Amino acid sequence: MKKENLIVTCFWLALGVFVVSYSYRLGLGQIHTPGPGLFPFAVGGLFILLSLFKLLVALVKKVKDDEEQKTGVSALNVGKLCLVVASLFAYGILLEPLGYIITTFFIMAVLFFASGYKSWSKALGYSAIVVVATYFMFTYLGTRFPPGVLRYFGMY
Amino acid sequence: MDIFGGLLSGFHNVFQPQVLFYCFVGVFIGTLVGVLPGIGPVGAMSILLPSTFGLPPATSIIMLAGIYYGAQYGGSTTSILVNIPGEASSVVTCIDGYQMAKRGRAGPALGISAFGSFIGGTFSIIALMFLVYPLAGVAVKFGPPEFFALMCLAMTVLTYLTSGSVINAVFMVLLGLILGVVGMDPISGMPRFVFGCTTLLDGVGMVPVVMGLFGIAEVLTNLDESQGKVMFQTRVKDLFPNLQDWKRSIGPIWRASVMGFFLGILPGGGAAMSTFLSYTTEKRLSKHPEEFGHGAIEGVAGPETANNAAAGGAFVPLLALGIPPTAIMALLLGALVIHGVTPGPLLLSQHPEIFWGVVASMYIGNVMLLGLNLPLIGMWVKVLKIPYRLLMPLILLCCLIGSYAENESGMSIVIMVIFGVVGYILRKFHFESAPLILAFILGPIMETNFRNSLIMSDGSFAIFVTKPISLILLIISALLFMSTGFSTYRKTKTKVIDESESEG
């Protein structure tokens, strides 16, 4: 069994064990009043069984994996991916304190840059356009949007 | 109940300029709302509710209902174009719809989806007219054991959704079930897997999960590959489904209409269930099942028809009994109450104009939607030609707005990003997201009904086999499960035999 598959199956196994122990502590209840832990306990148990089954199968016979090669992630790409993910996280955390305008401007710049606009000035430029356009669109174009969206834009 | 007389009077009431206008407004907003990921019909309906106060009750319900089934039409657009489902009932459309778009066949996909939605929607209204009262009784016969059995069937069917390894699909289903557990337990009130985060008290949230697993993960996957690559074949083959497409789709459409309507009657995930039941049925019936997952048009025609048929079916318990089967229907019920109409079994006799008005408007609404969506196909296909590096950030912005708007919490965005990373990793290891999402949505229904059944039977498992509907559903699930098991077993066995023969 390929190394990656082994890692994944072990991960499922670990997850199953975690779920089972947590559920047990929640309380399985009695059979006529099933407790909150019963269902996740069963599901976790299935995780464990299935992972063990897969591991067993791998140990017993050497089956040629017909699954495709895991695509390697080049160094440059990992950097880009991390940048995007980190920026998105930051966006979620900073949106409320800093407001729509600043945060969206920066995240859009990052995204434009990451998706292929090589020069920062272009990325910033497009980002500014998007932010300005959406801001005016949403604030002056009527209230037919969920209040959540309006709050997102700093209104209400 | 004089059906034709009622229907005629319904049409008469609907063919007034004001009513037609509001019907159109409703379906138009519905389509918009369905297309924009994250903003669902419930949100739109609840905002527009106050603006209906000055209108007669029938007109306001017509408009609100229009938003609902309009959203079913629009939801497929994003599923096909960018692999982001608008809502639960559009998840299955992503599987083959997006593949079709990648192969330059976005037009036919959108087209068959619009036509299928129209046929499914119209069929369900006709069925609604004739069967509303007899069927209402059926909906009520489903108690906790029956629902649990139905969910077991659903889980088994979910494993068919995959075009890859079945065991991987099972892992995804189990993972989805666990995710569904996160949050406050509805029966005991205890928080589960919450780890002290108040945001998680109500569960992980469907919108951030869907947008993360589909939207963000897709973006991350694309970023991973070569830069600046335009993801779609620029020469779009044709704009509309051709004769070959129609021949393949007509069967799935009819089957899905029936399936969707009947499943839509049941409370809970009726619409979503009907989509993947239809997908699985078509996959099993098809002469080329290996095409599914790579752009088989049946995989779009069936589910899209099913979800519109289910929307019609959902009106059955509401109009006949005053019991709304889903949150959206509950909103319609609330709207009726606010207008001074008490929905219930007496709706037809006390307010026939509402009943027939709504039914008549649904016919007209479906026609309007077809008229709206078909010309838009040309426009949507052009959208695909926008360079990806410009399109991607805009799509992400929609996802960000969508996931924030649901709860006005930045945490939803964080959750969405987490699931984006998870989805990206899952894709790398060849796990598919569709079974996960659907199990996530249906899992809580399954668990609640399982526990309630045991409470009702004082702990005896016999309740699942003594009730006829429950027993039948469980037998079907078991049969399906065993048949999958057998075919997987045989496949691995032949693999091993081949291996040993080539080595021996």
Next chain:
Amino acid sequence: MRKKSLIGLVLVVAFALCLGLDMAKPVWAQQKFPSRPITIFVTFAPGGISDITARIWARFMEKYLPGATVVVDHKPGGGGVVGYTFVANARPDGYTLLNSGDFFTPILEGTATYKVEDLAVIAQVALNGCVLAVGPDAPWKTFQEFVDYAKKNPGAKWAHQGVGTSVYFRTQNLNKQAGLKLIGVPMKGDSEIISALLGKHVAIGSLSAGMAKAQADAGKLRILFSFDQAKGFGLDPSLPYMATMFPNAPDIEVGLYLVAPKNTPKDVMDILEKTLEKMTKDPEFISETMRINQMVSFVPGKVVMEQRIPKKMELVRSIMKEEGLIK
């Protein structure tokens, strides 16, 4: 070159304008109350009885508070916790309010991140009607018949809206006081309860009066018992109720309050309380409320916070202890 820098300049100016407008908003807000729309939050999904109630209140509040716009928004989840927490943490300026019933249950359960003092009840506006109903073919025509049956057959199944809801506690209280030995089956709302009764999956159900009455009028359900005296709620006046059948037993009324975050300025609270008081005297409001089978019952906020809520908390706490919900 010049065109590009001109465009750049325009963009920068537009950008700065947006930023400026965005930052100026809080300053605009410091005017006479109410100078902005007031939002009433509902802790359940749109379309439910809370939503309808809140919308009725909003309409009449606008009538009695000149210049005000009152809108309804939703924060469902966690049995109300999400909504309660949200309002408890909101800016105490009177523009974010909450329509709710008794919000102390999560506190007793220990799942709350707020305290009773974090929310200030402006006033109680109405009482929610609750009834017990059975299916159309049920063998019991009066509540007394059911009581006799339940006593002889312990473990009869009763459908309710969920552990921790007001209706649940109220019925559980009755369950103990009358010795009915019912076993509760949790459902997700009145619609599921009605389905369960119609499909004969449970023996009896406790649900809101409004939903039950709609079904009863069509002959689909039979209402056997009302917790409050029936007439004020638009129900059949001959229905037995708590005070007649169990005169010595304590009852937990389901009050509906308008709530604000604590530290809301006193003058704002007074304005709101006076508006509610006027509203509850309006005959149209009274009839609208009765139409959804609730009863107008104005109680000033101070009384609610100092007397009603602590008393109810004690009662609910003792039930929760017995049920094993808390240690």
